[in-house]
Amino acid sequence: MSEDPEFAVLIASVGERRIAVYQELRRAVSWSLWGASRALAELPLELPSTWQFPEARRLVAALRAAGATAGLRCGWCARAVDPEVPADPGPCREQTGFYGDPCRASA
Template sequence: MEDPEFSVLLTEVGTTRLDVIQAVRAISGLSLWRSKLLLETTPVVVVEDTWFEAADKVAKRLEAAGAHAVLLCGWCNRRIPSVAVGVDPGPCESPYWPAENCRASSPPTKQTRG
């Protein structure tokens, strides 16, 4: 079965605005000016339709810069925090896939190397 695509939603800029602007610029390839304009429309989608691991990496980069970001499941639009805890407990509302197959229901856990 095919995995859903995820988007990264920037929910809050935080206090380190310049760091977040630079992170958005590096992630999106936008100019400094356009990155600043993008932040003024928060909440805003920074990255659309990518696989879970890439979206999670982008969200963590934004969080490291001081922003708050969540992942949006492409199947059911549930929000997943960049830290894989507190997943929205609501059922997957996708009309196409069973809830047990939705990655928003069970995001991958970190694997430790031994």
């Protein structure tokens, strides 16, 4: 088991190139184009899988390149993380992990 947090990918909007976004989702979570279109009918959407930061960052970059508005959320403390900006190495402000401990994503 990894000591690093996993990150959820959030999609706020799809943009003009819907099929390109569907194709990225197909690669990431094995959805069919039909499944992706059904899931994206209700936005915002949190993808059903989580990833380590490098993989999540690549997925967000691919979704953004396809025209989606996408971001990351830390799986430990639920804070939004901009994948283009290094995470603050200090502790999360007033955010705790699942068991009430400080978020290890910032440790």
